[in-house]
Amino acid sequence: MQSRSRVVVLRTAPESIFEDYGTLFAQAGLRDCFKTNRPLSVIAETGLDSFFPAATITPWQIEGILDFIRSSKREMGKTKFFVRGPQGFLAKARLENYIGAVADRLESNLATPSLTASEAIEGNHVVVLGNLRTHLVHAVGGTVLNVAEFLRHAGKRWALLTTDEQIIVRYRHLKNSAAGVFGVMDGTFAGDGAGPRALRVFVKNYILASHDLVALDAVAAKMMGFDPLSIPYLRRLHEDGLGCADPGSIEVDGIDINGIDFRFHTLASPQSRLLSRIAGEDRLKHTNTGRFGRLRTSFLEALQDFYIRKMWQNRTGKYRLALAHSSSWGRLMDKYNLTLPNQLTQDNR
Numbered sequence: 495m496q497s498r499s500r501v502v503v504l505r506t507a508p509e510s511i512f513e514d515y516g517t518l519f520a521q522a523g524l525r526d527c528f529k530t531n532r533p534l535s536v537i538a539e540t541g542l543d544s545f546f547p548a549a550t551i552t553p554w555q556i557e558g559i560l561d562f563i564r565s566s567k568r569e570m571g572k573t574k575f576f577v578r579g580p581q582g583f584l585a586k587a588r589l590e591n592y593i594g595a596v597a598d599r600l601e602s603n604l605a606t607p608s609l610t611a612s613e614a615i616e617g618n619h620v621v622v623l624g625n626l627r628t629h630l631v632h633a634v635g636g637t638v639l640n641v642a643e644f645l646r647h648a649g650k651r652w653a654l655l656t657t658d659e660q661i662i663v664r665y666r667h668l669k670n671s672a673a674g675v676f677g678v679m680d681g682t683f684a685g686d687g688a689g690p691r692a693l694r695v696f697v698k699n700y701i702l703a704s705h706d707l708v709a710l711d712a713v714a715a716k717m718m719g720f721d722p723l724s725i726p727y728l729r730r731l732h733e734d735g736l737g738c739a740d741p742g743s744i745e746v747d748g749i750d751i752n753g754i755d756f757r758f759h760t761l762a763s764p765q766s767r768l769l770s771r772i773a774g775e776d777r778l779k780h781t782n783t784g785r786f787g788r789l790r791t792s793f794l795e796a797l798q799d800f801y802i803r804k805m806w807q808n809r810t811g812k813y814r815l816a817l818a819h820s821s822s823w824g825r826l827m828d829k830y831n832l833t834l835p836n837q838l839t840q841d842n843r
Contacts, residue, residue: 499709499738500745503702503717506682508826514701515558516565521747522703524559524676527619528566532673535614537576538623539640545827546811547695547818548627548685551577553830555623555680576614578644611645612671620672622707626681626700626714628689628760632658633725634718635690636711637677638737641668658727662734665707669736677707679714682823686718686758692811695818698756708737709744716741717751718758 502522506514519525527534536559540550556575563573614620622637629635638661645664668675681700685693700717704710708731712722722739723729732739819827 498743498745499704499706500747501702501704501706501709501713503700503713503746503748503751505749506699506701508822511554511682511701511826512558512561515555516562518678518701518703518748519559519562522676523705524562524621524703525566526705527621527674527676528563530619530673531572533618534563534573534621535576535618536573536621536623537578537614537640537644539578539643546691546693546815547683547823548625548693549689549691551623551625552680552682554682554826555678559621559623559678574614576611576644578611612667615645615668615672617671617673619674620668620676622675622677624677624679624710625683625685626679626698626702626718627685627693628687628718628758630688630690630692630760632661632727633720633760634711634715634728635685636714637679637707638665638711638727638731641665641707658730661727662730662736665731666734666736674705675707676703676705677710678703679710681714681717683818684718684756684758686756687760689760693814695814696756697818697821697823706737708732708739712739712741713744713746713751717754718756720758 500522502518504514504518504521538551545553622640624637624640625635627635629639632639642661642664645667646660679702681698681702684696684698684700686696687694702710702714704713708728712728712732715722715725715728722741723732725739728739731737738744818824
């Protein structure tokens with residue numbers, strides 16, 4: 495008889511975040527990934543090339559997992575970080591600056607190894623980092639979607655951001671290729687609205703982990719106010735036996751989440767809805783074939799990036815980032831000397 499999928503959910507705070515991450519990893523069984531001598535690959539997908547709450551991995555998430563690995567007396571040389579973000583020279587440079595800022599504080603080398611996505615998971619234990627956030631197309635932008643994006647190999651992301659069928663194929667590839675899988679979701683900040691980038695940010699103070707990424711995303715969906723089985727890719731993965739998306743069949747440890755409902759939704763601004771309609775998510779499966787498809791995809795991604803970087807981040811995004819920085823997590827953000835998008839002035843701080 496197959497055991498029930500298990501997800502651990504904990505409350506946290508800036509003052510106890512590293513201790514709480516250690517407790518989370520211990521309760522969720524991260525040490526199971528250390529029982530063999532196989533390498534450990536920590537992978538993360540980020541929709542932006544610099545820190546933005548709920549849209550990018552948090553530095554305390556990286557520090558928390560590194561501290562746990564060290565405390566488990568695991569050889570750090572067997573642990574590799576793979577952080578994929580927007581492509582292009584300038585975007586890659588900004589992303590490397592962000593990762594470098596975290597590495598400087600940790601006195602660690604977090605340089606991304608020069609391996610393909612498939613090589614990063616083949617025969618390795620894989621830890622997938624994610625955020626508690628919505629997604630404009632897929633409702634939940636969780637760890638399963640991060641895996642699908644990581645295995646996409648080429649292209650930036652949004653206009654080509656994967657169909658439900660592609661999510662299932664890529665997640666099945668991970669399950670068949672990796673020695674083991676573990677997911678970690680940071681919900682210190684949670685993102686509502688037109689994710690994975692143009693998010694409304696809320697302080698929620700939750701962290702989650704599980705060996706079943708489908709169950710992890712299902713619990714996150716439930717906390718955000720969605721019915722997990724109404725989300726097509728989660729339902730398909732559940733039906734195909736690749737994980738459990740039925741909240742009634744998932745064992746949740748740590749805290750009781752039955753009364754939690756963020757009432758999140760995926761409503762977007764008129765500009766985002768227009769770009770979504772132009773991109774034509776219902777026709778995505780045809781956009782990445784042939785020269786015309788690649789040119790069309792590149793144009794639509796450039797259009798989306800222009801809106802996000804030149805319009806949304808300079809206006810709405812800057813305001814939302816300032817609000818996040820004024821929260822209880824602002825002081826911890828400062829400790830990493832992060833290069834924040836649209837650098838906040840002293841007045842904003």
